[in-house]
Amino acid sequence: MSDRQAKIRELAAAALSEGRVDYFIGWKQGFNPSEVIPAFVRSADEVDELVWNPLAHHNLTTFLKRKMPDPPNARIGVCVKGCDSRTLVALLQEELVDKERIYVVGVPCDGIVNRRRIEKEFPDEVVDISFAGDTVTAVTRAGDSMEFAKGDLLFDHCNTCRYPNPFYADDLAADPVPEPEDRTPMWGSIEEFEALSPAEKDAKLAEAFETCIRCFACIHACPVCVCWDQCVNRSRRPALVGQRVDTKENLMFQMVHMFHVAGRCPSCGACDRACPVEIPLYLLHRKMNKELYDMLGFEPGVSLEEKPAFQTFKLDDPFGEH
C-alpha cells in the first residue's frame, strides 16, 4: 500500500471520527482493479476502501460545486491533486464553495495514467492494472498481460504540469513532490494546432466534434461549470443554442462551455476524461488558457487573492505584452 494511500485513510478516519466532516470524498476501486472511481465515505470504519494510485483521475471538486453537495450545508472532506486544487481555488475565488465547510486533503501527484491508452492496446477487456515503480502492468480478461512505462501513459496535461502539489489544502498526504523551478506554462500540442491554416483548423475541429452526442458529461464533470439546471446549452427559452446534433451545433455548444469557463478553468482535463466518445475537449480549454496567459499573464486557480480574469479590470493589465 502506498504511503499516500495510508495517509489519506488516516486523515479521513480522523476527520470522520472527530466529527469534523459529515462525509469524505476520495477514490476507491471500481468494478475491477483497472478502474478507480469516486468514493463517498461516511464513517471511519469505511476508510479502508479509499485508494490512491495513478488511476485516480477524477477531479472530486466537481462534487463541491453548486447543487452537488448533499445536503447543501454538509461539511465535506475531499482529496485533491495539484490540478484539482486549482479548480478548488477557482471555486473559492468566486465564493462558490464555502471554505468553512470543507476539509481538504492534498495529494502531491506524480502524474495520472490515461487508462484509455492501455485499453486500446488490446481488443479484449482490461480487467487489472497494477503499478510497481515506474512499470505499469495490464491484464486482460483472457489473461494476456502487457507492461508499460508509466511515463508513456500519462495524460497530456500531466506531461506539461507545472503544479503537481496542491495549492490549497488543510493537510497533505505526503511531502510535496519536486516542482519545476520554471513555472512558465508549456502548451504542448496547442502550438501544433496554432500553426495550422484557418481551413485546416476548421477541418480539425469539424472532425473532432462530428462524433459528439451532446450527453453533457463534459460539463457535468467540469468542476467550474456551475450553472447546472440553468445551462444555456439546454435552455429552450431562450433557445440560444440549437438542439440539433451536428458538427456545427456541437461545436457551438462546446464554444459556449469554453468561453464560459475561460479564466476559471485550469484545464484539469475532467471534461476530456468524461467524454464517452473521447473528443479531445481539453485542447479547447488549453488553447483558451494560452490566450489568457499571452494577453494577461493570467493563470487560473493559482492564487486565492486573485479573481478570475474576466471578473476584474485592472488599468495595468499587461494586455498583449506578456
Place this chain on the structure above:
Amino acid sequence: MKFLAQDQLQAFLGHLAGESRVVAPVKGDDGVVLFRPWSPGTEVELDVLLAKQSAKEFVFRQSETYLRYGYAMEGEAAAVVDDSHEAKIAIDDPAELRAAQDAAVTAHATLVAEPVNDAPAQVIFGLRPCDARGFVQMDNVFGGYGGFYFDPYYNAKREATTLIAVTCRDPRSTCFCTTVGGSPDGTDGVDALLTQVEGGYTVETFSEKGEAVLGFSGLADASTAQTLYAETVKEQAVARVDIAFELEGVRENLRANIEDPGWHELAMRCISCGTCTYVCPNCYCFNITDEMVEGQGERIRTWDNCFNPIYTMETSGHNPREVKSNRFRNRFSHKFWYYPEKYDSLLCSGCGRCITHCPTRIDIREVLSVMGAPRAAAAPAATGEEA
C-alpha cells in the same frame, strides 16, 4: 447454415452496399470504434466487442427532422412584403418595426410546411445481439404496441433496415445479457447472425430480410465441422456471461423501494449527465423543438434524457423530479418497473455500455442488486438535497 470466408467479407459488404447503405463498426484514427457508414475498402472492426455507441442512432436518429417550414412569398406576395419591409425600415422603435414586418408577412405570405421522412434502405452490419434486441424493445414504444401510437419516423427506418449481427465470442465482464433474458448468440430482432469460426463466419438467417443477404454468390454451405465449431463458440460465450443480479421480484421491489434512502446514497457519485442514456441501445426519450433561422425552420426531434434537469420541468416552474437522486431513480425504474408493467418486457438488453461509459462507473448491476431486492424498512431520510 452458410459459410462466409474471411477473405470474402469485403466482397460481401460490397454486395450489400449495392442495394443499400451499409453501416458497420469502424475504428477511427483516434482508435475509437463507432458505427459509421461503410464504404468499400474500409476495415470493419469486429475484434473489439462493443462499439462505443450502440447502433440506435441509425434508426432512432439523434436529430430527426419532422418537417421544414417557412413563408412562401413568391410573385406578387414577395413584392408586397419587400415593399412594406423597405417602407418600415424608417421606423425607429425596434418593437414597432418588428410588428410592422410581422403584419406584412402575415398579410401577404403563406406559411408552408413540408413533411420530411427519409428512410433509405440500410444494412447495419456487425452489431451484437444485445443491440439488435434493443430495437425490439424500442419497437414496443414506437411500433404501435396495442394500437397506442405508431411513429412514422422510427418505423420507416426500422422497416428499411436489415440487422446482421455477430455472435459475441468474448463477452466482457460487464456484459449481463443473460440476466435480462438475452444471449451472446441471441436472435431477437436479428435478421442474420454471423458466428466467427476458423477462417470465416457461419451465417444463419431468421427473417425474409435476412434471407435476402444469402443472394451473395461468395457464400458456401457450412461444413459439419464449421457448424459444430459455431455451436461450441456459442456455448462458450454463454458460459462466459455472469448472472449479475436476481431478476425475479425486481419490478415489485423497485415499486416498494421508491422512497428508500438507498437511492440517494447510490446517486452520490452520479454527476447527472446523460451518457448512460445516450450510449444505451434502448433508451428512447426525446424532445421536439422548432429551430428557426430567418423565417425558415425545421421541427426536429432530438434525444433527451431523464438526467436532464428540464426533462420533467413543468410550465409552472414546478419540477416533480427536483433533485439528482429522483432523476437517477427514474432511469432504473423505467427500465425494470414502468416499462415492464406496460409492455411485459424489459427495457434493457444487458450490453453494459452504461457501466463502462459512465464517467464515475455507476453500475446498473449494483443498483438493481441493491434497490431491486427487498430492503429493510427504514424511515425515509430527510436528505436536504438542494433542488
